[in-house]
Amino acid sequence: MIVPALHDDAFLADVASARREAGPGRLYVWWLGQSGFLLLHAGEFLLFDPYLSDALTKKYAATDKPHVRMTARVVDPARLDFVAVVTSSHQHTDHFDPDTLRPLFASSPAAKLVLPAATLAAAGERLGAAAVDRLVPLREGERVTLGAFTLEAVPAAHEELAPVYAGFVVSVGAFRIYHSGDTVLFPSMEARLRPWAVDLALLPINGRAPERRVSGNLDGVEAARLAHAIGARVVVPCHYEMFTFNTASPAGCVAECARLGQACAVLRAGERWTLDART
Known part of the structure; x- marks a missing residue:
């Protein structure tokens, strides 16, 4: 089992420390494993796609596709x-x-969940009626501002383009962050994203393995090339080291970034990383 750089009390202490020193010129980022990231800017937090349970390990324990965890959980979501x-x-x-x-x-009564509009009904069914007023659906190209964060839904192709898949471009202060969700490359992707001139691209690298019934994602080389093509200041690879059947090494992404002159940061789960505003 991979032990996070920081977890539980130590992780929360680090978040609290960053919050005390946070200012408008800095963005703090923690990788929580898989495609989950915690962002902090000027005292406000956003959480991308968190998976902080053993739901999939339990669900598939007695099947032919076990989801054996590789990385220990960073933090109990009830503490966020x-x-x-x-x-x-x-x-x-x-x-x-x-x-x-x-x-x-339950622990954060004001929290809102931004999601593709096409998944709204399914989300309500899975979370229950009490959570419906927490859901903020977006269609492609729609935006919403919640606190300091403005989020726009952009297309994603988890093997195919479909309205049930989305990425998000988040604007906060001087920063633009692109979280692709699960996606492969698709026509017009670069043209759609390039005008944002994102500071940070959070991209999956686990690739495609249809023989193992693993849905499609970018591989590391593709992630590096996409980040470079859209003008991202920095790319952070994700979607690996969670399940033994569905992982990859970030080495390919790092090597291709070096070849392209693309800045890349590889994080450990639970690690804080800091990005300063452009000067």
């Missing part, structure tokens, strides 16, 4: 009572996990 904005890029449990969202909602 400071989070006001959460995203779910699509309905797969490692991106929309009721066992993560219910305790998070």
